[in-house]
Amino acid sequence: MRIQKIELYHIKMPLKFTFKSSQTTLKDRETIIIKATDELGNIGYGEVVAFNEPFYTDETLMYSKDILEYVYIPNVINKKIEHPFQIHLWIQPTYPMALAGLENAIVDLYARRHKKSIMDVVFNEETNKSIYGGIALGDLEVENLIEQIKFYKNEGYNRFKIKIKPEDGLDKLQGIREEFPHIQLLADANRSFKKGQIQILKQFDELNLTCIEEPLDSGDFQEYNILQEEMNTPICLDESIQTLEELNTAIKHKALKVVNVKVGRVGGLYYAREMIKLCRENNIQFWIGSMIESGISKMLHVHLASLKDTYIPGDLSPSKRYFEKDVIMPEITAQDGMITVTKGYGLGVEIDENVLKDYTIDYKEIGEE
Template sequence: MRIEKIELFHIKMPLKFTFKSSQTTLKHRETIIIKAIDELGNIGYGEVVAFNEPFYTDETLTYSKDILKNVYIPNVINKDMEHPFHIHLWSDPIYPMALAGLENALVDLYARRQKKSIMDVVFNEETNDSIYGGIALGDLDVESLIEQINLYIKHGYKRFKIKIKPEDGLNKLRAIREKFPHIQLLADANRSFKNGQIPMLKKIDELNLLCIEEPLYSGDFQAYKKLQEEMKTPICLDESIQTIEDLNTAIKLKVLKVVNIKVGRVGGLYYAREMIKLCRKNNIEYWIGSMLESGISKMLHVHLASLKDTYIPGDLSPSKRYFEKDLITPEITAENGIIIVPEGYGLGVEIDEDTIKDYTIDYKIIGGE
C-alpha cells in the first residue's frame, strides 16, 4: 500500500468528571487523531495519547506533534510498504506515543484494505468474543470510592483499580477491602512511594491485592527487585517498561511478576505483540491497560484484551463514563460488566469525523498534493 495523505486533528475532549492521581489532575483530555489515506482511498485512524505535561512519561503532546509533522509522517508519505509494521524499520521509537499513533492508523487502514480485523493482522490466534471491563478510580476520598464501587458492582463489574499515594493509600485500601472482601482489587501508586516509605508499602500484603502498580518513586530496577523479594503482592510495572529492552532487563533481574501493556506507551501494536511474546516465554503475567483516551485508541486495547491469556480485566469501561460523546460509532458499552469485541474490519467501528471536528483545536494536512 502507499500512503498519499495524512491528516492530524489536535482535539480537546471535556471529561465528565475531574480525574485525579498522585501526579496530576485532568478536566479535559487533549490528544491527536491521525487519519491516514492510501492510494485507493482506504482510510485508517490512530490516536496519540501523550499528555500535555510529562507526568507519565517524558513525551508530551507538543513533542509528539512536532516529530509527527517533521519526521515520522514525511517518512511514510508516498512510500510503498507491504505491511504497516515496516514503519518500524525506518522510524526511531524515541517518541513512542507519536509512533504508535501513526502505526495504529496504518494498521487500521491495512486491516480495512485486507477486509480483516485488527487482531487478524496482528495476532494469528483464537481470541475471546467478549471481555470483562475493569474500573479505574482516581484519587478520591474513601466515601466516594466506596460509593463508586457499589455503583459499578451493581452494573456487573468485578475488578477495580484504585489510585493511591503514601499519605492515605493504605487506609483507603483497608477500608475498601473491609467493605468489599471479595472484589478483585489492585492499586496504582504512580511512583509515589519513596524509600523511607517502603515499610508502609509492605503492609499492603495483608490486603490480598492482585498486584500493586508502579509503587516506587525512584523507578530503580534494583530497588524493585529487593521490594519484590520482600513482598508477596505481585509488583506490576507500567511506565517503567517502555521498550522490549526494559522488559527483558526487568525479567532477568526478577523485578516484576506482572506487566501492564499500553499500546501508546510501548510504541505501537508491533512492540505490544513482541512484549506479549516475551511475557509468555518467561511466565510473566500481562494485562492491557488504558490511557484515559478516546474510543479510537481504547478500542485497540479492547481487541488486545481479547487474548485468552491476559491476567486480569483491563482498565476498560464504557465511553459514556468519560465523555458525553466519543469519537466512534457504536461507542464502547458494557452489559453486566462485559464488553463485546467488535467483529468488523480494522477497529471494527466507524469513526465519527463530525465529532472529531467539533473537538478540534488545530488541524494539519501532510501530503495529498
C-alpha cells in the same frame, strides 16, 4: 500500499468528571487523532495518547505533534508499504506515543484494505468474543470510592484499580477491602513511594491485592527486586517499561511479576506484541491497560484484551463513563460488566467525523489530495 495523505486532528474532549492521581488532575483530555489515507482511498485511524504535561512519561503532546509533522510522517508518505510493521525499520521509537498513533492508523488502514480485523493482522490466534471490563478510580476520598464501587458492582464490574499515594493509600484500601472483601482490587501508586517507605508498602500484603502498580519513585529495577522479594503482593510495572530492552532487563532482575501493556506507551502494536511474546516465554503475567483516551485508542485496547491469556480485565469501561460523546460509532458499551469485541474490518468501528471536528482545536494535513 502507499500512504497518500495524513491528517492530524488535535482534539480536546471535556471529561464528565475530574480525574485525579498522585501526579496530576485532568478535567479535559487532549489527544491527536491521526487519519491516514492510501492511494485507493482507504482510511485508517490512530490516536496519540501523550499528555500535555510530562507526568506519565517525558513525551508530551506537543513533542508528539512536532515529531509527527516534521520527522515521522515524512518518513512514510508515498513510500511503498508491504505491511504496517515495516515502518519500524524506518522509525526509531524515540517518541513512542507519536509512533504508536501513526502505526495504529496504518494498521487500521491496512486491515480495512485487506478486509481483516486488527487482531487478524497482529496476532494469529483465537481470541475471546467478549471481555470483562474494569474500573479505574482516581485518588478520591474513601467514602466517594466506596460509593462508586457500589455503583459499578451493581453494573456488573468486579475489578477495580485505585489511584493511591503514600499519605493515605493504605487507609483507603483498608476501608475498601473491609467493605468489599471479594472484589479484584489493584493499587496504582504512579511512582509515589520512596525507597525508605518499603515498610509501608509491605503492609499492603494484608489486603489481598491482585497487584500493586508502579510503587517506587526511582523506577530502579534492583530496588524493585528487593521490594518484590519482601512482598507477597505481585509488583506490576507500567511506565517503567517503555521498550523491549527495559522489559527484558526487568525480567532478568526479577523486578516484576506482572506488566501492564499500553499500546501508546510502548510504541505501537508491533512492540506490544513482542512484549507479550517475551512475557509468555518468561512466565510473566500481562494485562492490557488503557489511558484516558478516545474510543479509537480504547477500542484498540479492547481488541488486545481479547487475548485468552491476559492476567486480569483491563482498565476498559464504556465511552459514556468519560465523555458525553465519543468519536467512534458505535461507542464502547458494557452489559453486566462485559464488553463485546467488535467484529468487522480494522478496529470494527466507524468514526463520527462531525464529533471529531467539533472537538478539533487544531488541524494539519500532510501529503497529496
